[in-house]
Amino acid sequence: MKWIGGSFRRPAQVAAVVLCAAATLSGCQSSSSSTHQGEELAPEGDAPFFTSAIFGVKASPRMTRSKVVPKGGGRDQLGKPYVVRGKWYYPKEEPGYVKTGTASWYGANFHGRLTANGEIYDMYHLSAAHPTFPLPSYARVTNRKNGSSVLVRVNDRGPYMHDRVLDVSSKAAELLGFQNAGVADVKVEYVGRAPVEGDDTRMLMASYRPPTARAVDDGLASGVMIASRSTKSQSILSATAFRTPSKVPSLPGVNPRPASVSIESLIDTYDVGSAAPPARVSKSALSYAPAAEQGGSVVALAAIVANEAPSRPSNRIEIGALDDARLVTAIRDLAKGRGELKEERVAGVRSFSLDVQTGEDVDGMLLRLWDAGAGNAFVLRD
Numbered sequence: 001m002k003w004i005g006g007s008f009r010r011p012a013q014v015a016a017v018v019l020c021a022a023a024t025l026s027g028c029q030s031s032s033s034s035t036h037q038g039e040e041l042a043p044e045g046d047a048p049f050f051t052s053a054i055f056g057v058k059a060s061p062r063m064t065r066s067k068v069v070p071k072g073g074g075r076d077q078l079g080k081p082y083v084v085r086g087k088w089y090y091p092k093e094e095p096g097y098v099k100t101g102t103a104s105w106y107g108a109n110f111h112g113r114l115t116a117n118g119e120i121y122d123m124y125h126l127s128a129a130h131p132t133f134p135l136p137s138y139a140r141v142t143n144r145k146n147g148s149s150v151l152v153r154v155n156d157r158g159p160y161m162h163d164r165v166l167d168v169s170s171k172a173a174e175l176l177g178f179q180n181a182g183v184a185d186v187k188v189e190y191v192g193r194a195p196v197e198g199d200d201t202r203m204l205m206a207s208y209r210p211p212t213a214r215a216v217d218d219g220l221a222s223g224v225m226i227a228s229r230s231t232k233s234q235s236i237l238s239a240t241a242f243r244t245p246s247k248v249p250s251l252p253g254v255n256p257r258p259a260s261v262s263i264e265s266l267i268d269t270y271d272v273g274s275a276a277p278p279a280r281v282s283k284s285a286l287s288y289a290p291a292a293e294q295g296g297s298v299v300a301l302a303a304i305v306a307n308e309a310p311s312r313p314s315n316r317i318e319i320g321a322l323d324d325a326r327l328v329t330a331i332r333d334l335a336k337g338r339g340e341l342k343e344e345r346v347a348g349v350r351s352f353s354l355d356v357q358t359g360e361d362v363d364g365m366l367l368r369l370w371d372a373g374a375g376n377a378f379v380l381r382d
Helices: 011-023 025-031 170-176 201-206 296-305 325-335 362-372
Strands: 082-084 087-089 098-106 127-129 137-143 149-156 166-169 183-193 225-228 268-271 316-321 339-346 349-356
Touching (some): 137 166, 149 166, 149 170, 149 201, 166 170, 170 183, 316 362, 325 339, 325 362, 349 362
Parallel strands (some): 098 166, 127 149
Antiparallel strands (some): 082 087, 098 183, 127 166, 137 149, 137 183, 225 268, 316 349, 339 349
């Protein structure tokens, strides 16, 4: 996701930042493939200069830095109304939802951190953030410029800048062809609720429609299961589509609930004939295994020249509308010595947010809020 920052208004400042970052670019790229005890790690961030010294925000700690992130383990939730920068958002399920607008993407700065429903964000997974969709749920995103489309798992909240309609993961932006551009004109179609548990990576990858693909021939090899939004049937997804991870780390205050509906009732599958992938689609883009991000810092530098920068983690937690006096008191007690609790009233409705002070564990504070009963709280991203 891109953020227009006041810190980069003057060309001289832009040039200085670009030159300094370019000088250390090779060193930053090499750190992306570092390992810890034989485990391949994800990049530290989208660019080397996104620090608290520049942005005034200390990043919340990661739950993991591994490229292999456990799937599932979050919560099934809709959420209460909440306000961000004076604008109210009303989470709800909207069957038949179709909207066009600008989408952006977010990557390494958020990899391994908690999403709004308690899953762990994976920049290599096909996921997305939406201000009001149920969590988790599925949506089909189509790049209106090149015609490519893919299903994504919506498990996070955002974006809240420039009237953008959706944030997608780095992998989704790669498949949709706008990772370098940063933003794209897209169509977003709500598909339905997603299972809380299980790994849907293979199903989501199989839903990909390349720019040159026909309606049925999606450019994948014979026997690959393809997801569609056609009429419901009793067809079953392949057994490997939802393999449950051998171990998903439990999080305090996060109690996964079984999905109320099966994925078969949302998305049908069918086999397609043999066809080679289009020449413009790289093999790595169609692979299931996470691949190292290519040119992340170069992209970030180019974005700053255009007066934009990738989004960064925040120290603000949106709690949402509350009318329970005891819960408000409990939250105030939690906030003492850890941050500033802010209240905003609109038409008699009170919405709360918490600015966690520098040095405090933002994700840890989020878990405490969930445990106290503020189950709709989430870390704000632009």
